[in-house]
Amino acid sequence: MTVDLGLPGRRPDEHPLDLTVLYRGPLASCDYDCPYCPFAKRRDSPEQLRADRAALERFTGWAAAQHGDTLSVLFTPWGEGLVRSWYRRALVELSRLAHVRRVAIQTNLSCRTDWLADADTDAVALWVTYHPGQVPIERFLARIRELTALGVRHSVGVVGEPAHLDAARRLREALPDTTYLWVNAADGRSYDDTEAAAWTALDPLFGWSREPHPSGGRPCRTGESVISVDGDGTVRRCHFVRPPLGNLYDGSYRAHLAPRPCPLPVCDCHIGYVHLESLPLYDVFAGGVLERIPHGW
Template identity: 45%
Template sequence: MRATLYYRGSLTSCNYACPYCPFSKNVDSRETLNKDRAQLERFADWVREQGALGHQLSIFFNPYGEALIHSWYRKAMIEFSHMAHVEKVAVQTNLSAKLDWTNELNPDTAALWATYHPGETKEQAFISQAMKLYELGISYSVGTVGLRQVFPAIRSLRAQLPKEVYMWINAYKDRPHYYTDAEVADLTEIDPYFQWNLKDYSSQGRACRAGADVFYVQGDGRVKHCYQDRRVIGHLYRDGLEGLSAQRPCRMKECGCYIGYIHMEEQPFREMYGSGLLERVPRTTMTIY
């Protein structure tokens, strides 16, 4: 079976304090960090076993917090990237951690989704980190939330990154009709895919690969249908992929999150992004600017 797994353990600590982000600044206790590490080690054991069972995996780490400041996530990224049955391992990160370990990654399978947080880091520091990945040939995208006050920072970042590095902009949806038509046009010049994220997708009762071959794994092994339709559909370590897999129409009225709507059957995103789907790198990166 070919499956995609989104993994989220007990980690809730982030070294940033972005006001718009649900991953608010928090300091996990040593107990919580030890629990998170043990959970990931158990998950890694399970991943190792799947090759012998004939499964091909794509894995995306998106914890509530910053993963790469913790050694166990870096270790897992390196190991998974060299496993023959892992087609992709990616992580959502703010790029604040040292990147000396990334030269151990297999650039054919490892990828990063890097989020730029103006106000939390200096622009040149972020660009320096991004360029290290570029020089290593590791697939990555960069992006930020499209708040009006950071428009100048968005334009500046785009101007300084290599043209072939895709920069996405997450639409700010907390306020209805937040953008003017002119602002949408300006942001679309920077991110040609901005309008795909600007809207929400009618999803209730519609077919989605979530729960069929896309699974949202919690640190304790519970598997949710997705992060919006949060029903628990089984347990990874008890049921295995075959036991979890079933067609399950979405129960939510709408889906507005990239890691959800890209898996809707009727949407074109798998074709648009191809092998860069997890790290959010579209097929046409070389020609969209």
């Protein structure tokens, strides 16, 4: 279990929270070189890796101390987290805490999977992205089969680049029907109806990703029941709205949690717009919001 680092939990005079936390530490290195990603094949120095590990262990210690709250945690690293032992350990430790409802991570699944046997499969989940050209599809599918054998909840997806369509079709054909295959619209790309239909044939929910969603002035759960946290503990309402709400480790963020409209004109990332109250996606993904699994899939 996580070592007690002396971090504060909930004070007796504070109301318990049911909080979703999106954590993104300083890690920015990845073992893939996808041409559409600015972090492809980026290398963190040993000092940067040590800083990322210390930040993550501090966060895990904080989460373990929040006995009076209910937490759901999604790790959204810029780089690939699961090739680092401290991310694997964090998922296992957090999954085994009674007050953590779900702990998930976005990953390319290039790591081994045997460590997941130590996790609580009722709580742990993976949001897995397949990157054609970076890994042979047979190797990727073998890893997915390992997740299935371990009983680990997971979704699988691809970026909707035109060059990926054939590989995505092959992937959908090879995956069991019980595995949801999502498609993310490529950044800055517009899809005509023919292109959109091809992707929708693979992911019936592609329409939610196809165009940015108007968000300005609309209610959003971020800043109230959903927060973003960086490696220093700075709390923001989400990854895309920069003004801070306080700090996680001194508890100052709690006084600033409140309903508030989105200040940005549009939201074009799933981890952002899924929390918009003007969209029905909490019903669409009920029970699987963090790992991107539709309800009843």
